[in-house]
Amino acid sequence: MNINNTRIVAAALFATAVPALAQMPNASQQVDAIQQRRQLEPTAPWSPDTNGVPELYAGESSDLGPQSVLQLKHRRQLIEAFADVQYFYTDNMFLANQGKQGADVLVSTVQAALAPSPYQLSDGFLSPRVGYQHQWFAYGLAGSQEVFAQIINPPLAKNVGLDYFDFNAQTFFADVAWSRQHWTFAVGGDFRQLMDSEGYREFYQEYVPHWSVRRDFATSQNTALSLAYEGDYRLTDSQYVPPATGGNYNDRTDHSLSLAGSWRLCRHVILQPSYRFQFTHFTRTDRSDFLHTIGLTLYCPITDNLTVRAYVAYDNVKTDGAYVQSYQKLDAGGGLNLTVRF
């Protein structure tokens, strides 16, 4: 297969593959990749590096002429709204080394962003975005399991249901991605707060400047690979930290390398294996974590806006931190996503 072909197919597949690097540091980065590709109506599964249509072989265009794709003009889209629900089982809710606690987890997400159609810039396309996301994490919906827990304030030890650990996260995000051919560079910043689910009381916040670069490769007409690097620095403020430490106890920097494959089994079924290595260094405590994640996801795009998915992922984490543990975790479940743009 000609290299141009492979690149184009890669792009086609990695429009779907990149989000499968699913275990990304935050959901907004995933959505970034999605957003870029939602800007225009999906009129064609292929188009060229610069012309819009791939060459079947090198030098073809000189005889045929350049082929530039025309498209019905659409009003520039400005808003992207996103609702997602996923229900899965994790065998290690507390990220423990021993005595793992299994739990069913429901994660509900809504997001709205000002995400205008991309602007052409220096032979590439610039996609800015600013928005808000809210996520609710709910545990133990299917059972009535209890665990023994120490409550710090007021001091109290008692058995609590898993739903006692429910929490939610709100994120304000702004980012910009620039794509050219099969490269995508992105920078952005998030402000995130974690709150309990009873009174929406904040117990943690972080400012997260982040950056990433991704390269897509095709391996055949229906398979492709994507390699990505992502980095961030998290300026944190935690409410409950060890004595003689500050609220910035959890300041850290993350650096991850992701490799994702994509296999389009048919129009409505895409299989995506992925692997991610992440190195995290906590700058205030000299703690280092090493995360390996292997995942397999089956996507079924039902319509342009609606997608269902099933997934399984295995995490292996080694840490030298004082009050955390190395652990292994297996998650499996499914999800439903609805995205609209207008």
Place this chain on the structure above:
Amino acid sequence: MKKSFLSTALLIGLTLPLIAAPLTESTFTEIVKDVKVVASADRSAQPAQLNNLLKAPDRVRTGPDSRAELTSADKTITRVGANTVFAYSDSGRTVNLEQGNLLFHAPKGLGGGTIKSGGAAAAVLGTTLIVSATPAGGFKVILLEGKGKVTLPNGQSVTLTAGQEVLVLPGGTKFSSVLDINLNKLVEGSLLVNGFSHELSSLPLIAAAIQAQDSHLKSGKSVDTGLPPEFFLPPAPPGNGLTGLDPGTYQTAVHPPLSIAQFESLHGPPVGGNQNASLGGTGGRGVITFQNSK
């Protein structure tokens, strides 16, 4: 009786254009650089000569940066580009394109023609089209004017109009979406259209198609995107969301379990002995489970 005669005459009039002369031979009317005729009998290759006749099933083979034009007695034009191999069929009006690029124009009323490559075929009537093919089965058809039907071996077919293109990737078994392409840009940069010493006879028809497309562009009904591939792709599904938060952040929401010793180093004895009520472990929300607490 008179009515019956008129009906018969009308039927014949409609049918006549369909009784087309076969396209089994054409004359070289222009040759650029390396163009050879490969005899089917002994596979010997001889340089093509201007005004010589190419007869089926002999093949034409062009080298790099080379091209040729062949014109049949009925003014059907076949232009071939660089690194192309093709031959006319022994009967009918079929051109077999093994690889390379080919422009085909059949004047209206002559029965059009069919360009075959691998199992795929583009059938046209009185139109001008460009076909590009690879030995591995890649196939691309662009309509410069008129209308044409492209069919795959599996029976799948699409109909194209002027300025439209469809392709099958090498090894592929199905069409891409039908693409509208900028005809003006294509024609201006096409050696198959402009790389010969004389004008293509269907150029006025192509110009009319360009004009129609330009009016759409000027009116703002369509736009030349020039966009890279990913922007034309189906929407991406969302991530699997297995970790809606990264592990470090998650640990500040759902605290990892501590051993009794760890807990005491932070807070003193569990339960009532808490001396640092505002402090936790790695962050957390003030709720800590114990290792092996079950």
